[in-house]
Amino acid sequence: MSNETQSPHRRWLLLTPALTILTIAAAGPLLIVLVFSFLTPGDYGGVIWKFSADAWFNVFAERDFFDETVSFSDAHLSIFWRSVRLSLLTTIVAFLVGFPTAYFIATRRENRRNMWMLLIMVPFWTNLLIRTFAVMEIIRNEGVLNSVLIGLGLIDEPIQLLFTDFAVTLGMFYVYLPLMVLPIYASMERMDFSLVEAAYDLYASRWRVLRKVILPIVKPGVVAGSILVFIPSLGAYVTPRVLGGGKNLMMGNLIELQFGQGRNWPLGAALSITLLAVVMVALVFYVRSAGSEETPHG
Amino acid sequence: MIEISGLTKTFGSGDSAFTALKDVNVTIAENEFFTLLGPSGCGKTTLLRSIAGFVDPTSGSLTINGDDILSKAPYDRPVNTVFQNYALFPHLTVAENIGFGLEMQDRPKAEVQSVVKEMLELVQMAPMADRMTSQISGGQQQRVALARALAPKPKVLLLDEPLSALDFKLRKEMQIELKRLQHETGITFVFVTHDQEEALTMSDRIAVMNGGRILQIGGPREIYDHPAERFVADFIGDTNFVSADLKSVEGDAAEVHLPSGQAIEARSVAGGPTSGAVTIAVRPEHATLTAPGALLDGTLKNIVYFGTDTHYHIETEARSTFVIRQQNQPDSAEDHKVGEPVGISFNPGVAQVLRD
Missing domain, CATH: 2.40.50.140 (Nucleic acid-binding proteins)
Structure with missing residues (x-):
């Protein structure tokens, strides 16, 4: 084992660049955010270096303006819940579309697979804003979809699709689909397809081959894909901003609001930390439940 | 009894068409150890896969005990296959692999358990029942693949060069083992190999194939002593x-x-x-x-x-x-x-x- 013969000194040396970048670019800012969440907001943004727990208080509660009574507030939490809900929906739809797509590509001839993967990846390399506006162009009231439906006589008036939860979910699904297809395809391409034949041979119907053989074997890819779609969806900013209009806020927009118009940096910081906590909890929960199925027959 | 007549398989079409099987006619008797022998590309694996249902022949007929099986999906055919690379399910234990076919047939749990136990004994793998398939040796994987295919008690067992990945000594052992299993279970074995010695030592009858055709069918002695064609004489011995x-x-x-x-x-x-x-x-x-x-x-x-x-x-x-x-x-x-x-x-x- 080559890495065991390396001196510990040398190993640390190799790790130094990565550790330096992680410390400066990840741990440092996180620490700043955490500190800011316990400070007092400045009048024109920024913070005043004076301890205050108000931001954390405001995440979950509100003080009545007149009688100063404290009550539980779900204003922020409801946006959190919305974000989780839409992100989950996005992940599920991305899986339902991404899994068959990955299967299709993995079962093509070897020299064709890269071409199909390229087609999946091309949108991913396109600017996010452009892609989001493209979705907007399709689903807005005077857009392609409504025009076609009216032209076909299927509807009389345009359906309001833009600025709805549907629009936000559709946009995020479209933007993050490659992140679902890629890891599932990677594990499916490694899968030995004679296992599928073996299962057919052993009296498994198509549905059971999928459930009992293919899914368990490509599960690492499905887990990775779901995480890769769910987490950026949860913090999505551009897509809900453009497609959700002003009303359909998600966590990313709420946080941005505090640093911008809201001029309440500590609250923005506290919300950011909360988002991070939600992601962590969701991750631990998901990975655990996905891992526990590994021994289905006990 | 397997009756195959006029079986033809053409892959592709036009100029790139390739005929893998040309008018194959053969009748395989009950409880027979029947070997398809030939060089790679001779059509022996295509013929085996046609019986299993993974290849859809272009024309011809294929019946098992009088039932036309060509119209049936692989999971509706009373045959099981031992794959060349074993194709054991990596996410299941040895015992779960062996029980897979029975579970897919929705047999009662008690029956599945007793048959799995019986099969583990038959291939001498009982101590390994709870191992994952990646934790056992090649020879042991071979036994598990055999047990898995035998567990549902198929009418016909198809074996696609099952011994080719084993080393010489193990191969000799498994040849004897396979003969024993065929004798004990009374199941018809259709065995594909390119190894003439393997074919001669194990088979009741051998079909020598080349270029998608069966050139000669006969017992090992007949094939060896009285080859009908130059190719057969040259290929065997x-x-x-x-x-x-x-x-x-x-x-x-x-x-x-x-x-x-x-x-x-x-x-x-x-x-x-x-x-x-x-x-x-x-x-x-x-x-x-x-x-x-x-x-x-x-x-x-x-x-x-x-x-x-x-x-x-x-x-x-x-x-x-x-x-x-x-x-x-x-x-x-x-x-x-x-x-x-x-x-x-x-x-x-x-x-x-x-x-x-």
């Missing part, structure tokens, strides 16, 4: 080919004139020529080295000592090489020298007239 003149055929017996002018009795072949120029095949161990003036004469070109036997390479008067293989006796003195004129003789009936 070593053979000397001698040009000769066929004079007459009467049933099995043929009168053949050798280049030396001598007449011998050879064995004729069904559907073969009845007169004219033919090729006859003589196995090296069926011929003996004698003094000149025998059936064929020539010059001794080379003597190769192999321990159990000695090979004599003789250049005949027709300028072709004839090999004689003679078993060595203890402490026998070498009484032949390279370069000396020698004769070749063989008994009536050992020479086989070939079809082509």
